[in-house]
Amino acid sequence: MRRRFIRALLGFFLWCVAVLAFADPAPGVATILHDVRPGRGVTRVAWLSEWFTPLAGTPADTRVFIADSGTPGATVFIAGGTHANEIAGILSAVALIEKAIPSTGRLIVIPDINMSASTWTESTKVPSWIRIDTPNGPRFFKYGARYTDPVHQGEPDPDRYQHPKGGEALEGAEARNLNRVYPGMPDGSLTERLAWAVMSLLKTEAVDIAFDLHEAGPESRLANMIVANPKNLDLAALAVISLEMEGIRMKLEPSSEVFHGLSHREWGDETKASAFLIETPNPAQSTEKGNPIEDLQYPLAGRIATHLASIEAILDAWNMDCPPDKRIAFTAFPDWRMVEAVGVGAFLNW
Amino acid sequence: MVRKHRSLVRFLSVTLMAGLAVLQVMAQAVVPPALLGSFLPPGYITSAGQTSDAAIVKVLANTKLKLGFSYDIAAKPQAIAGIKTLVLVLGASNKGLGAAGLSLEQDMERVKSLIAEAKKQGAKIIAMHTGGTARRGEASNHVIALCVPLSDAVIVVEGGNTDGFFTGLCEKAGVPLIEAASIAEAGSVLKSLVAQQ
Numbered sequence: 001m002r003r004r005f006i007r008a009l010l011g012f013f014l015w016c017v018a019v020l021a022f023a024d025p026a027p028g029v030a031t032i033l034h035d036v037r038p039g040r041g042v043t044r045v046a047w048l049s050e051w052f053t054p055l056a057g058t059p060a061d062t063r064v065f066i067a068d069s070g071t072p073g074a075t076v077f078i079a080g081g082t083h084a085n086e087i088a089g090i091l092s093a094v095a096l097i098e099k100a101i102p103s104t105g106r107l108i109v110i111p112d113i114n115m116s117a118s119t120w121t122e123s124t125k126v127p128s129w130i131r132i133d134t135p136n137g138p139r140f141f142k143y144g145a146r147y148t149d150p151v152h153q154g155e156p157d158p159d160r161y162q163h164p165k166g167g168e169a170l171e172g173a174e175a176r177n178l179n180r181v182y183p184g185m186p187d188g189s190l191t192e193r194l195a196w197a198v199m200s201l202l203k204t205e206a207v208d209i210a211f212d213l214h215e216a217g218p219e220s221r222l223a224n225m226i227v228a229n230p231k232n233l234d235l236a237a238l239a240v241i242s243l244e245m246e247g248i249r250m251k252l253e254p255s256s257e258v259f260h261g262l263s264h265r266e267w268g269d270e271t272k273a274s275a276f277l278i279e280t281p282n283p284a285q286s287t288e289k290g291n292p293i294e295d296l297q298y299p300l301a302g303r304i305a306t307h308l309a310s311i312e313a314i315l316d317a318w319n320m321d322c323p324p325d326k327r328i329a330f331t332a333f334p335d336w337r338m339v340e341a342v343g344v345g346a347f348l349n350w
Numbered sequence: 351m352v353r354k355h356r357s358l359v360r361f362l363s364v365t366l367m368a369g370l371a372v373l374q375v376m377a378q379a380v381v382p383p384a385l386l387g388s389f390l391p392p393g394y395i396t397s398a399g400q401t402s403d404a405a406i407v408k409v410l411a412n413t414k415l416k417l418g419f420s421y422d423i424a425a426k427p428q429a430i431a432g433i434k435t436l437v438l439v440l441g442a443s444n445k446g447l448g449a450a451g452l453s454l455e456q457d458m459e460r461v462k463s464l465i466a467e468a469k470k471q472g473a474k475i476i477a478m479h480t481g482g483t484a485r486r487g488e489a490s491n492h493v494i495a496l497c498v499p500l501s502d503a504v505i506v507v508e509g510g511n512t513d514g515f516f517t518g519l520c521e522k523a524g525v526p527l528i529e530a531a532s533i534a535e536a537g538s539v540l541k542s543l544v545a546q547q
Contacts, residue, residue: 221484233402237409244533251484252402257449 032119034063034112035139036094037349041067041101041332048110051204052197054186059152060194062115064201065097066108073105074208074318074328077273078311079198080111082179082212082263084118084144087130087292088280088303089213091141092311095304095334095347105328108205114178114194116152118144125289130300133343136350143292147176148191155189165260179212182266202271208326209318210273212263213307215282218290218298223281225251226310229268236276238320239313248309274318278310305340312336379530379539385503387545389474390434393419397439398461399454399493400424400446403481404439410537411437417544424450426460427467435544436468436475438501440494441485454489458496465500476543477501479516480533482509491515499523503543505536 038045044066049056080093093111100107112118121128122145129140150157157172161180174180176191184195202210216222228236233254240252255265255275268275280303283290293300312333319327334347395411397404400423408421419437422429423446430436438461442454452460468475477497479485498504498519504527506516511529520527530536 233405234409234413237406238413240406241410241414241533241537249482251481252406253443253445254402254405254449256445 032142034118034142036063036065036097036111038065039098039101039332039349041099041107042097043068043070048194048197048201051201052186052193055193055197058190058193059116059119059149060114060190060197062110062112064108064110066106067097067100067102068106069102069104069329071104072325073102074322074326075106075108075205076315076328077202077205077207077210078107078109078213079113079211079263080109080213081113081115081118081144083146083177083214084112084114084142085122085126085146085285086213086215086282087141087143088215088282088300088307089278090118091132091300091344092213092304092307094141095308095339095344096311098349099332099334099347100330101332103329103331105326106205107328108201108207110198112142112144113198114144114148114191116148116190116194117146117178118142119152120145120149122146123289126284126292130293132345132348134345134348134350139345139348147173148178148194150176153190163260167258167260179214179263180261182261182263183270199266199270202267202273207271207273209315209328210263210267210271210275211311211314212267212275212277214277214279215285215303216279217285217287218281218283219286220279220281222279224249224306225253225279226314227253227255227262227264227277227279229264229275230254231268232274232276235274235314235317238317239310242313242316243309246309246313248306250306250310276314278307280306301343302340304344305336308334308336308339379505379528379535381528381539381542382526385526385528386542389476389503389543390545391418392433393417393435393437393544394425394430394433395419395421395437395439396425396464397423397441397446398457398477398497399440399442399490400450400452400457401439401441401443401481401485401490402446403441403479403485406480406533407437407439407478407537407540410533411540414534415537415541417541424452424457424460425464427463430464430467430473431471433468433471433473436464436473437540438464438475438477438497440477440479440490440497441481442487442489442493443485444489454492458493461493461497465497469500474502475500476540477504478536478540479505479510480507480536482507483512486510486513486515495519498525501525503528505530505539507531507533507536
C-alpha cells in the first residue's frame with residue numbers, strides 16, 4: 001500500500017516536471033514578476049500581449065491592471081517604468097493600482113511598461129532594488145535601466161537610430177529607448193514591438209487621457225515639467241495653474257513638432273487620447289548620482305506626490321470641460337499631500 | 351487666574367489673526383490705482399520669444415477669468431487689428447521657436463512689428479513674465495529688454511525678478527512694474543487692469 005502511494009507520488013512529480021518542461025511559456029515568464037498588490041479597485045489583470053499577441057512570451061510582455069467602475073466615463077491610461085530607473089513614476093503607478101477606486105470611468109495602469117528595462121541596472125552607482133517601508137513591513141521594488149536589455153533586444157544597436165518619421169538621427173542605443181520609438185512596428189525590434197502593443201491598447205480601449213510618468217536629472221530643463229501634445233496643451237496649462245496654487249511649480253512645454261517617437265507626441269497624434277508626460281527630478285539621474293530615495297531636496301515621497309498631484313490636476317481640468325458621459329471620478333485616490341507627508345509606504349497594500 | 355489666562359489667550363488670538371491679515375495684504379500684489387481698469391477690451395495675447403507660458407496666460411485670462419482675449423502664440427500684425435490691449439508673454443524658448451519655424455531674431459522682428467502696430471492703433475501693451483528663473487536666460491533677457499520699455503505696464507511673477515532686472519528696466523523707462531507672488535495672482539492683476547465691460 002505504502003509502495004503504491006510512493007509510486008503514485010513519484011508519477012505525479014514526473015508528470016509535473018514534464019508539463020513544466022514542454023509547456024509553452026506563460027506570458028512574461030522570461031521576466032521578473034514585480035511586487036504589485038492590486039487594491040479593491042482593480043477588476044482585471046491582463047498581459048499587454050492581449051493587445052498584440054506576438055509580444056506573448058517575450059521579455060517585453062508586462063502586466064496591465066484595469067480598474068473599471070462599471071459606470072460610463074473616461075478611460076484613463078497611466079504608464080510607469082518607460083525608463084525603469086525613473087522610480088517615482090513606477091511607484092506612483094503602483095500606488096494607483098493599490099489604492100485608486102474609480103466611481104466613474106476606467107483606469108488602466110501599467111507600472112512596468114518596459115519590463116525588459118526593469119530586469120537590469122545600467123550603473124553600479126545606483127541601487128538595483130529599493131526598499132519602501134510600509135506599516136506592515138518593507139516592500140522591494142526593482143530599480144531598473146533606461147533602455148531595453150540589449151540581450152532581449154535581439155539585435156545589435158545601429159550606429160545611429162533614425163526614427164522612420166524623420167528628424168535628427170540619435171545615438172544607436174536610443175533604438176532600445178521605448179520613448180523614442182513610438183508608434184513602433186509590428187515586425188520591428190523588441191522595443192518597437194512593445195511600442196506597437198502600447199499603441200494597440202490605446203486604440204482598442206479608446207483611451208481618452210494618457211499619462212507617461214518620467215523623471216529627469218534635477219539640473220535638466222525637463223525636471224518638474226508637464227509635456228503635452230499640442231492638441232491638449234490647454235488642459236496642461238490649467239493644471240499648471242492649479243498646481244501652483246497648491247505650492248507645486250511645474251513648467252509646461254508642448255511636444256516638439258520635429259522630434260518623433262515620444263509618447264506624448266505619437267500617442268496624441270495617432271490616437272484620440274489627450275497625451276501628457278510628467279517629469280520629476282531624480283537625484284540619481286544627476287551626474288553625481290545622488291540618492292534616489294532619501295535626498296533632502298528631492299525625496300522620493302515628494303516626487304511621487306508631484307506625479308499624483310499632476311495627474312489629479314489634469315483630470316480635474318478634463319472634468320471641467322468634458323461631455324457628461326466622459327467624466328472620470330474616484331471614490332478613492334492616493335492623497336498626494338499625505339504621500340508627501342508620510343511617504344508612499346502608507347499607500348501600499350500589505 | 352483662569353480669567354486672566356483667558357484674556358491673554360483672547361489677546362494673543364486677536365493679535366495673531368490681525369498679523370496674519372496684515373501679512374496677507376502685504377503678500378498681495380500692489381497695483382497702482384491709476385492703472386486699475388485702464389486697459390480696454392478687446393485684448394490679444396501672444397508670446398514674445400515663443401514661450402509656452404503664453405498658453406498658461408491664455409488659459410488664465412480666458413478659461414479662468416473669462417476676459418475673452420484672442421490668442422495666437424505667433425500672432426502677426428494684421429491679427430491685432432481693432433484691439434485695444436496687447437498682452438505680450440515674455441520668454442525665449444528654443445523648442446517654441448523651433449516649432450514656430452522662427453529664429454529668435456525673426457521672432458523679435460515679429461514682436462517689434464506687433465508693438466509698432468499696437469502703438470499705431472492706440473492700443474496699450476501689458477508685458478507679462480510668468481516663467482520665473484527658468485525663463486531668465488540670455489535669450490529671454492533680450493526679449494525682456496526689447497518689450498519692457500515699450501509697455502504700459504509690466505507684471506512679473508516672483509522668481510523672475512530676483513536680480514532686479516525688471517525693476518531696473520522699468521525704472522529707467524518709467525513703466526509701472528507689478529510683482530505677483532504666483533501665476534494665479536498675476537491673473538488677478540491682469541483682470542484688475544482690464545476695464546470691465
